[in-house]
Amino acid sequence: MKFGRIGTSGSVELIDTETPTPGDGEVTVRLAACGICGTDLEKLRGNYRTAGILGHEPVGRVEEVGPGVAGLARGDRVFAHHHVPCLACPVCARGDLTFCPEYSRSNLAPGGFAEVFRVPALNVSRGAILPLDPAVDWSTGALLEPAGCALTALRRVRPPPQASYAVLGLGPIGLLYARVARALGASWIGGADLSAHRRAIATPTSVDVACDVRDGGLPKEVDRATQGRGVDVAVVATGDPAAIRSGAEMVRRGGSLNLMGLPAPGSRLDYDLQQLYLRGVQVIPTYATTEPDVREVHRLLVDRRLDLDGIVTHRLPLGRLADAFALAGRPEESEKVLVTGDAFD
Numbered sequence: 001m002k003f004g005r006i007g008t009s010g011s012v013e014l015i016d017t018e019t020p021t022p023g024d025g026e027v028t029v030r031l032a033a034c035g036i037c038g039t040d041l042e043k044l045r046g047n048y049r050t051a052g053i054l055g056h057e058p059v060g061r062v063e064e065v066g067p068g069v070a071g072l073a074r075g076d077r078v079f080a081h082h083h084v085p086c087l088a089c090p091v092c093a094r095g096d097l098t099f100c101p102e103y104s105r106s107n108l109a110p111g112g113f114a115e116v117f118r119v120p121a122l123n124v125s126r127g128a129i130l131p132l133d134p135a136v137d138w139s140t141g142a143l144l145e146p147a148g149c150a151l152t153a154l155r156r157v158r159p160p161p162q163a164s165y166a167v168l169g170l171g172p173i174g175l176l177y178a179r180v181a182r183a184l185g186a187s188w189i190g191g192a193d194l195s196a197h198r199r200a201i202a203t204p205t206s207v208d209v210a211c212d213v214r215d216g217g218l219p220k221e222v223d224r225a226t227q228g229r230g231v232d233v234a235v236v237a238t239g240d241p242a243a244i245r246s247g248a249e250m251v252r253r254g255g256s257l258n259l260m261g262l263p264a265p266g267s268r269l270d271y272d273l274q275q276l277y278l279r280g281v282q283v284i285p286t287y288a289t290t291e292p293d294v295r296e297v298h299r300l301l302v303d304r305r306l307d308l309d310g311i312v313t314h315r316l317p318l319g320r321l322a323d324a325f326a327l328a329g330r331p332e333e334s335e336k337v338l339v340t341g342d343a344f345d
């Protein structure tokens with residue numbers, strides 16, 4: 001079978017490998033769809049801490065169930081987590097599951113962009129496989145992980161009821177964050193992006209207003225919507241220090257600045273710290289998600305309290321993985337790009 005990995009030249013390549021079979025406590029899954037995440041793109045650009053494995057948002061049908069696995073059968077439609085927390089360390093005990101030191105030690109093999117992938121016993125034993133409700137189609141299912149990241153972030157932020165938001169960066173994560181924030185009762189969401197295409201996709205389904213970053217429109221909209229107080233939460237869904245600084249300036253006194261994008265290694269923030277201190281802005285970096293939050297997103301979808309339509313703009317088959325990556329890197333043409341496997345129907 002074929003799977004996608006980072007080639008020696010730093011491009012994504014499809015190579016042949018043996019189809020995995022499940023060992024004790026393991027499950028293999030035939031790919032239906034897996035989204036390309038910003039971190040996949042950053043891994044390819046060499047900006048991530050590990051070159052690592054590509055594809056961590058997969059949904060598919062159970063192919064084979066290993067000895068000792070209960071409750072799953074061949075053909076079941078599932079989502080599978082690539083990382084799982086230990087649930088036993090002091091970090092996990094505090095509820096900061098994605099910051100568990102064990103979190104990134106388990107992985108899908110050989111990754112989510114594979115015709116068939118293996119879910120290790122450790123993941124299966126910690127509840128990493130979520131059966132999909134028939135109401136959740138493959139494209140929506142492939143958004144469970146990144147939407148889970150938004151919910152995990154919002155749980156850390158703990159926004160007040162009817163919170164107001166500024167979303168800087170209207171890529172897939174910015175849009176998913178806005179949708180989840182709406183499901184949690186957001187009263188107003190303003191957004192900004194450089195891409196006219198992404199601003200057009202974002203309104204009105206994800207944000208109330210989408211501004212061009214270059215004309216300074218969002219701070220004016222924030223002032224108008226909040227009578228000059230600033231938003232409860234500014235979320236920066238890009239790692240650009242200029243966007244982080246701009247987000248900090250739009251937060252109200254005592255509000256939260258949620259960092260959701262990966263800054264380049266070694267990047268620095270030039271910001272007046274006395275302002276940050278006196279205004280009591282809480283800086284909250286968040287990434288990744290865990291089984292309870294993905295399960296909650298799934299429940300919100302089944303209950304029709306969360307709608308993720310319109311965020312996936314392209315679906316390309318695994319055989320066109322390189323084209324899919326190129327497209328995901330072009331914000332003027334795409335939002336969320338999914339890679340599909342033979343289980344997609």
Ligand SMILES: [Zn+2]
Binds near residue numbers: 037039056
């Ligand atoms: Zn991701």
Ligand SMILES: [Zn+2]
Binds near residue numbers: 088091092101
């Ligand atoms: Zn832990």
